[in-house]
Amino acid sequence: MKNLQTIADQVVEVFEELTHARDQALINARQLTRKSAHTIRAIHRLEREEAQSLLAEACELQHKLNTDLANYPTLLYAGYTMDAIKEFVEASITYALIVDDPLPTPQDLGVEPATYLNGLAEVTGELRRRVLDILRHGYSEEAERLLTIMDEIYSVLVTIDYPDAITNGLRRQTDLVRGIVERTRGDMTIALQEERLKQSMEALQNRLDEANR
Template sequence: MFKLQTLESISERSHKEFATRTSVRDQALGQARQLTRHAAHTIRAIHRGEVENAQAELQQAGELAQALKKDLVKFPDLYYAGYTQDAIKEFTEASITVAIIQNQDLPSPENLGVEVATYWNGLAEVVGELRRRCLDILRQGYSDEAERLLGCMDEIYTQLVTMDYPDAVTQGLRRQTDLVRNIVEKTRGDLTLSLRFQLMEHALIDHTRRLNEAE
C-alpha cells in the first residue's frame, strides 16, 4: 500500500544526498579550475626557462590532483567526470612536459597517481608542447636539442599507435593519436628545412672565405 509517510522519508534522505553531492561537486569544480591554472602556469614557466617557478607551480598542481582523488574517493562518478579528468590530464601534460624538457626520467601513471587513459591523453598533448619548444629552438638555428625533442615526439607517437582500444576505454585516444602524427611530421619537416638552411649558410660562408683567401 502506498504510504505518503514513506515517500516523505525517502524524499528527506534524497535531499540530504543531493545536497552533499552538490557540495562535493562544487568543491571539486573549484579544485579542478585551480589545478588547470597551475598546470598552465607550469608549462608557460618551463617554456620561458623559469625552472624554479615551473617546479613550484607543478608542486601545487600535484597537491591539488591528490586532493581531488582523496576528496572524491566516495564519489567515483564525480572523480571520473569529464571536468575532473580533464584537469588531471592537464597536470599529467605539465608533469611530462617539464620532465622531457629538463631531460629527466619520464613519470609513470603510478608516479603521478593518475588513471591510465588520462595519462595517455595527457602524454599525447605533450607533443604539441614539444613542437612549440622545437620551434623556439629553431629560431636560433638548428640544434641537437631540437633533434632530441623530435626523437621524444617520435617515441610517444610510436607507443600511442599501439593503444588500439575502444574510445570508451581510452577516452578518445585514437583522435589524439591522429593529431600527434600530423604534429610530428610537421616538426620533422621544420627540422629538415632548418638543417638544410644551416648547411647552405655554412657552405656559403666557407665559399666566401675561400674567395677572400684567393684574392
C-alpha cells in the first residue's frame, strides 16, 4: 500500500487532462454545431459567399476537434462530439448539392463512414425544404433535380444493411428518408399538375382572345 498515493496522484493527473480536454471539446462542439446551422441557413437564403465562409470556419473547428481529441478516443466518439460532426457533414453536403458542386467524400471531410451516412440521411430534409421554397414560385427543373438527388440518396442508404452498432442507427434514419422523399414526390406531382393546368388555361385564354379580335 505504500505506492497507493502515487497511483492516486497519477490517476488524478489523467483525470485532470481528460476534464480539460472534455471542456474544450464541448466548447468546440457547440461552435461547430452553430456554424453548421448558420451555413445551412445561409445557403437556403442563397447567400453563397456567406455560406462558404461559415463552412470554412466549421471545417477548421471540425479539424481542431479531431486533432485535439486524437489521444482521447472516448471523448472523440462521445455523443456530443459525434452529433456536432454529423451536423458539419450535413452542412457540407447540403451546400454542395444545392449549389451543384461535387459531392464531398468522407475522406474530404475527415469523418467516419457511419457519421457521414447519418449526415447524408439528414440532408434529405434540407433538400425537401429547398424544393418547397422553389415550388412556392411554381414547378421548375431545379426542384426536379433535387428530388432526383433525394431518390439517389435513399437508394444508396437502403442498401446499407448492417447492425445499428456499426451504423449508429442508420436504419431508422433511412426509414425517415423514405417518408421525406415520398412526401416531396407528392408535392412535386401536385405542383406539376398545377403548372400544366395553368398552361392549359393560358393557352385557352389566348385562343379566346384571338377569336374575339
